[in-house]
Amino acid sequence: MKQSRRDLLKFAGAAAVASSLAEAAPKSPASGGIPKRLLGKTGVEVSCLALGGHHIGTLPDVKASVRLIHQAIDAGITFMDNAWDYHDGRSELWMGEALKDRRDRVFLMTKCCSHGRDKRTAIEQLEASLRRLKTDHLDLWQIHEVAWDDDPEKHFMKDGAVEALAQAKKEGKVRFIGFTGHKSPELHLKMLSHGFPFDTVQMPINAFDSQFRSFQKEVLPELAKQGIAGIGMKSLNGSGAPIKQGLLTVEEALRYALSQPIATLVSGIDSEKVLRQNLAIVQRFKPMTPEEMKALEQRLAPKAQDGGLELYKTTRKFEGPVGRAQHGMSAEG
Template sequence: MKYTFLGTSSEAIPVVGLGMGKGIGNQAKTAIYGSEDERLLRLGVDLGMTFIDVAYDYGSGQAEEALGMAIANIRNKVFIATKFPPEKSSYADVLRSAEESLRRLKTDRVDLFQTHWPNPQIPLEETLRAMEKLVNDGKVRHIGLSNCTIEEAKKARSFLLNIPPVSIQHEYNLLDRTAESHFIPFCRDNGMTFIGYSPLAHTRLGRKDERLIRIEEMAEKYSLSSTQLVLSWLTRQEGTMVVMRTSNEQHLLENAKIGDLMLAPEDIDAISSIFANDVKNIPASLMSIKIDNSQKAYTTLEEACENCYGLTPSPSELALQIKAGETLKPIKISIDSNVKGNLRYEVVEGKLRYWAWVIAYGKDVSIPSIIKN
C-alpha cells in the first residue's frame, strides 16, 4: 500500500482508506451493519488499509459500533476518522457527539474528528472552539473539515491557529473532478490532506460507454482491473487520498495493491482527457427534481423556501452563500427520457443546491451542472 502524510504531520496514512457509508441521505442513516462488515474491516486493516472513515449517523450509530467491535484488539493499528452531523454543531452538541462516538467506537480517542456538513445557523467559530477543546482534552488528535466551501476552510484556518485543520473531505471521481480546481490546490498550498469520497462513481455508467471501454483497455495494458487503474489515477498527487467502501472481498484485495502501481505520464494525461471535467451551465428552467426514496427532496420553490424538512444547511442558507460569491459544487443532472414540455433534465444529486440557485436568482438562472448520462 502506498502512503502519504496527514497534513504537515509525520503521521503516515494509506492513500486508499476504508469508507463505511452505505448510500446517501436516508439510505446512509438506515443502513444495517453486522459481522460481515466487521470481517471486511479487519481484512482491510491486515492489507494496509488502516485509515477508516465513518460518521456519527451512518446506520444511526451502527457503523461506529461495528467499527468498535472490529478493531477491539487492533486499535493501535487503526486510524479512525469520524464525523458529526450539522445539527450537532453547537458547542455542547459537538462535545456530546464526540463522547457518544467514543463510546460506540470503544476507544479513548478519535484520530480525525471532522465536520460532516457546515451549519450556517451556528457560528463556525463556536463549532471549532468545541473541536479545539476535544484536542486539548486528548479525546481528538486532529481536526478535519468535510463538504465545506473554500471560504469556510479559510475561516477555519484563521480561527484554529494553534491546532490547524489537517484535512478537507469532498467528492472526487472521474465524473466529478471539481476538487482539482478548488480543494486539492487549497490543501496543497496550506499543508492539508485532501480526502476524496465516492471515488468509483464512474462505475454507474453504462457498460457500453466509450469512456469505460477505453479505461478497461488501458487497464489491460497494466494487467490491472479498471478500478485499480482509476484509484491509482485519483491518488497520483501527493497529499491526496480516497476512502471507499466495498462489500466484496476480491475487490478489497485488489484495492490494497495500488501502492505498487506506477502509471506512465502519457496514460495519466489520457485518462484526464477521456474524463475531462465537463461542467456546463444549464438553465434551471429546463430541470425537474427526480424523486426517489434515498433522500428527502423539495419539489416546489415554496417547499424549498419553507425548508419544511428542516434540512441543514437549508436552500435559503445556501442561496446566501451563492450570492456572497462562494463556490458550491455543481449539481448532477440526467437527460430525462420522458420529456415533459421544456423539462429536459432531472436533478439527481445536489437538489438543495438547485433550489439555492433558484432562490438566489430565479428560474432563469443557469446552474453549474454535470450531465451524468
Template sequence: MLEPRNRDARTVLGKTGIEVCRMGFGGIPIQRLSFPEAEKLIAAALDAGIDFFDTSRIYTDSEAKLGRALAGRRDRAVIASKSYSRDAARARADLESSLGELKTDHVDIYQLHNVSTEADLERVLGSGGALEALDRAREQGLVRFIGITGHKPWILEKALQAYDFATIQVPVNIVEQSSLDKLIPYARARDIGIIAMKPVAGGALKNVKLNLRFILASGVDVAIPGMDAIEQVHENLSVLNAPLLLSIQERQILDNEKESLGDHFCRRCEYCMPCPEGLNIPLLHLMEGYYFRYNLKDWALERLADMAKTFSDCTACGVCVSRCPYELDMPGLFQSAAARIAADRKTRQA
C-alpha cells in the first residue's frame, strides 16, 4: 500500500466527501491491453494505493475491463464514468450499459462527457437533456454524484453557474493552463471536486513526473494519467512522495518542453476516431512527433510502412476535424507531415 508520507497524497473530492488518492487511473490506455493484462494492471494499481478509476462509455471495452478487474473489490474503488449522449433517453441507456459493464449497482461519479460548445451545454441542461436522466438516476441510487467534463474552461464555468455539479474534469498540464486562472479557483471556492485529465497531454509530454508534480501543485484534487504498464503505476505514485512544488530549474525544464511542443498538437484522446478511411489518426500524429521531435526517424518510418493507411490516404472529408476538441486540421496537418517527411528523407539520402 502507498505510504502516505506526504500528507497531500490523499484528498477529499470537494462536496462529494469521497476521499481518494490524488493519483488516479485514466482508463483510455487499457483499451490497448488484453483482458488479462488489464486485470493485472488494475489489480496492481489498487494494491499500490490507487483507488480512483476514470473511464467512459465511449472508451470501447475500458469499462468492461475495469468491471472484471474490480469484481470482488468494488468497495475499494471509486469509479467515475461518462456518457457522451446529450439527451435523457440515450444518457439513461448509457448509464445502464455502464452499470452492466462495470458489474456494479452504482457509479460513484457519472459525468457528462466533453461538453464543449454552448449548444452542447444547452442541450444537456435543457428539457429532455442528459442531465435529467442523471438526476433521476441519482435519486434512484444508481449514481452517487454528477460531474461534467470538457476542454473549454469558459463552458465549464457556465455549466457550474447553471447547475450544482459535484465535480469537473478538465485538461491541466504545462501546455494547458487555461483553467488555472479562473475555472479552478472558482470551482475550489464552491467546493467542487477537480479532476485533471490529460496530465501528460496524451503522451506528448515526456517529463512525466515533473508534469504530475506541476499539476498536483496547481489546485486540482486528482490527476488521472492513463496507464498501460505496472511500472507506470509505481512511477506515477512515487510523485506523491516528492515535494510537489518545482524548483526554478525543474520549472525551466517544463517550460522548455512547452515551447518545443507549441499548442497545436494531438493529445491522443481519440475523440476523432473512427476515420471513415481507416486512418489511425492519433498514431499518425505520434509518428510525426517521433520523426521530428524525438528524432527517431528510421523507427517512425518502419512503423509508418507497417500501417495500412497513412497521411496520404486522408481524403480531407473533415469528419475528424469536427470531432477534435483541439480543432486540429487533420487534412492540412497530414498533408504537411507527408511533405515534410518526404523532404527530410530526400535531404538525408542526398
C-alpha cells in the first residue's frame, strides 16, 4: 500500500475497475484468518472488519492504544477508521503513533468534520489529520456525519466540502472519497442524487435497521447501481443496548451485518477482550441465509419497528460536538 504521490495519482485515474456490491462477498481469509472484500469499484481489497477510531481515543493512554492497534493489524485487520474530531484529535494522534512503522500494512481512513463550512475549512482539517496520523496521504477521506437536513445542500455548495474531496483526490493526498451518516436514508439518497463519483458510503447496518428508516433497503441498492462500496457501522446499534437487553448475541449482530452487501464493518473495539471476541466471530464467519436473516428480523420486530433501539436515527444524542455547535446546539446531548 505504500506508494508515492505520483503512483497514487496514476492509481486514482486507473481505478475504474468494474464491480458492484455483489462483489463484496467474502474472499479467502487474509493473514490472520480475516476475510477480505472488494471496496466497490476501487479494485482494492480490505478486511471485512474495520477498527473503529472513536473507541481508540477512550483507552487509558497512548501505550494501550498502540498495543491494541498493533494486535488488530497483526491479526489481519487492515481497515483503520478515524475522524478529525474524535476526542479533539486524540484518536488520530494515538493511531498515528501506532502506524508510524506500519503505515504500509493498513488502509487508512479518516473523516472531514466541516459540517457545512467551506472547502478551506475541510482542507485545513485534512492537513491536520495527515499530521496527526503521521502520513502524507489517506487511503480514504469521507465527509463525516451527514445528519442535518441542510447538510447535502451545504456540502455541494460552491466551495463546499465536496469540492475539497475532489481537490484532495486530484492532488494525491487521498486515494478515495466518500461520506458517512447515521440519521436518515433520505439524506444519503440526496447526497447520491448529484452523480458525484463517491467511492464509499458509510451507514448503520444492523438487524434492526430493516424495519425503520432502513439504510439497508433504501441506500444499499442505490450503491449497487453506482458501484459504490458500502461501509457498515453501528452493528450493535451504537450503544450495545440490544445485547445488554438479551435480544440477540454479539455473534448474531455481527454475522447479520456482515451478511449484507458491504465491503467492511466498522467495529468499536475498546479492549483486547472485545478484539479477541470480534476476531473469533469473523474468523468463523459464514453468511446468514435469507431464511436466517428473516427469522432474526421477525424475532426482533416488536423492538425494531419504532426505532426505539436506533436512537441515532430518532434523537440528536449521537451527533458530534462540532456538528451540534454548527447548528446552535450545546456540545453534548
